[in-house]
Structures are given as structure tokens and as C-alpha cells.
Amino acid sequence: MTKPIIIALFNQSGGVAKTTLTQNLGYHLAQKKKQRVLLVDMDPQASLTTFMGLEPDELSESVHSSIIDSKPLPIYSQLIHGMSLVPTDINLAASEMQLASAISREYRLKNALAKVADNYDTILIDCPPSLGLLSIISLTAATHILVPIQCQFKSFKGTELLLNTVAQIHQNTNPSLQFAGFIPTMFDSRTAQESRTVKAIQEQLSSIATVFPPIPKSIAFADASERRVPLALFDKNHPAVSILTKIASSLEKLAVKS
Numbered sequence: 001m002t003k004p005i006i007i008a009l010f011n012q013s014g015g016v017a018k019t020t021l022t023q024n025l026g027y028h029l030a031q032k033k034k035q036r037v038l039l040v041d042m043d044p045q046a047s048l049t050t051f052m053g054l055e056p057d058e059l060s061e062s063v064h065s066s067i068i069d070s071k072p073l074p075i076y077s078q079l080i081h082g083m084s085l086v087p088t089d090i091n092l093a094a095s096e097m098q099l100a101s102a103i104s105r106e107y108r109l110k111n112a113l114a115k116v117a118d119n120y121d122t123i124l125i126d127c128p129p130s131l132g133l134l135s136i137i138s139l140t141a142a143t144h145i146l147v148p149i150q151c152q153f154k155s156f157k158g159t160e161l162l163l164n165t166v167a168q169i170h171q172n173t174n175p176s177l178q179f180a181g182f183i184p185t186m187f188d189s190r191t192a193q194e195s196r197t198v199k200a201i202q203e204q205l206s207s208i209a210t211v212f213p214p215i216p217k218s219i220a221f222a223d224a225s226e227r228r229v230p231l232a233l234f235d236k237n238h239p240a241v242s243i244l245t246k247i248a249s250s251l252e253k254l255a256v257k258s
Contacts, residue, residue: 003256004013005182006113006123008142012165013158014129014190016150018220019047021244022126028248029122030082035252038075038120040086042109042138043128044248046095052080053089053228056089064091066112068098069138081230089119096133105133105247106173110141124151139166140173142255149193151187151199151214156201163208176257179209183247187214212247216240 009018022039030037041048041063046056054076056062061085062076074086101106113123127138139145145166148156170177182205184198202211216239224234232241 002121003143004117004120004123005251005254005256006117006125006141006143007146007251007254008125008127008138008144009146009148010127010139010162011148011155011158011161012129012131012135012162013155014152014239016129016148017221018129018148018157018202019043019051019126020225020238021146021148021183021185022048022124022169024230024244026083026122026124026249027232028136029124030243031095032248032252034133035122036082036084036120037082038089038114038116038117040073040088040109040123040125040138041088042092042134043126044086044088044090044134045106045128046090046092048126050086051091051225051228052083052085052087054087055135056087058161059087059089061146062087062091063109064095066087067092067095067183070111073116074131075092075116081233091114094237099133106136106140108116109137112132131161135165136169136173137176137204139169142174142177144178144254146180146251147182148185149182150199151184153197156197159192159201161207176210177243178254178257180245180251180254181212183212184214186217215243 009022026039029035040156065071066073125138128134224231
């Protein structure tokens, strides 16, 4: 049986469209034949949970119980736009303190996913925008890392710190972790500075992994999130839909390192 691809969408910076990509790429993967997709919300802000139409304050269980108490993952009982979801809530914010002295704390999500992984082809993890324990737990559980980078100089410069973090994860808790690629996001082609940033991303990171075409800046993403649907269901003709489809096709071809 083929092992599932587990992709952590990670950037220590916030506001880079990480959650938006998790939802939308998950949707496009789920539209492919026989693709069983699971989304895991590991960000205490619970934006992915909200984007998928759930109210974090009304959840009876969240991923927190699996991370802290080693309970089975609370996969939501119904498919949402063809995807399964492990939701989260604000309780996850306290987990880093609760796990301060826990044995094998870095492997809590990895162990939980191992019990359900055979039910899915692709698992996408929405990481928090930090270099804390929740991100380490997420990267330790992943087979691949996908990095959204906002097309701004400050965000691009932060990539060096991100690469150092991934190198430490590779050395200490997950030697099989691979890069799935880099996605420039929120790109405004009218801005010379952003065009220079995209060119720098392509030149400096393409030797590490694929640099995908940039995702354009558009209010349509926020409008779709407000409606709690992927962009393709909000506006199927939006230019970003074809880019997301191509990225999802590339992710579908990833393989787990043996």
C-alpha cells in the first residue's frame, strides 16, 4: 500500500496565505479521482477550521485532545467540500506549556496520524505562524514541507531562518522530511519591488525545490473565505484557480522517501 503524502504548510511569518492555500490545495486534490484528503488545523487561531465552516467555540473535541491526551484524532464526521478535517480551537494555544516536560512530545501528531494515515492519500497540515513546539510537532509528522512566501522583501529575507529550522528538524526529529516546493503569494505584478522579490525567490530557492508560479493578490480569496468555500466554488473562472490546479497536480506526484 502506498504511503500517504503528509504536507506541512509552514512559514514562521503570519499573513502569507498559508491557511488559504491549505484549504484550496486540499480542495483541488480532493477533486482528483480517488484522492482522499485530510486537513489538520494546527494553528490555535483556528482560521482553517473557520474557513471550513465550523465554529471553533462550539467544538466538543479538537486536535488538542490528541496532542495532549493521546486520544484518537477527532476527524469531523462529515466531508466538507470533499475533504476531511481535524479541527482546532483556542485550547491548542496552551499545549506548548502543557507539553513542557512530556515524553516524546515532538512525535504526538506523528503518532496520532499513523493510526488513520492509511485512510488518506494526502494529508495537509496548517502550521501556526511561529517557530514554536506546535510547528516542530507538525514538521516532525510531515513527509514534505510546502512554503508560502509573501512577495515582499521582508518575508523573503525570513526564509533563511525557516531553512535553518527545517535543517534542525531534519537532523533531530524527521530525517526524511523533504521540500515539496515554494509558493510566492499575494503577488501584485504592477509593483516593481514584488516582481524583484519573485525573481529572487526563483533564483535562490529553485535549487532546493520547485518554485511554483506566484499566486496573485486578490480580494476574491477573502470573499471566498467569508463564504467559507474554496476559491474555485466562489469564482471558478478566477485566474488563481488554474494556478492552484497546477500546484495540486504537482503535489499529487510527490513520493515518500524510503
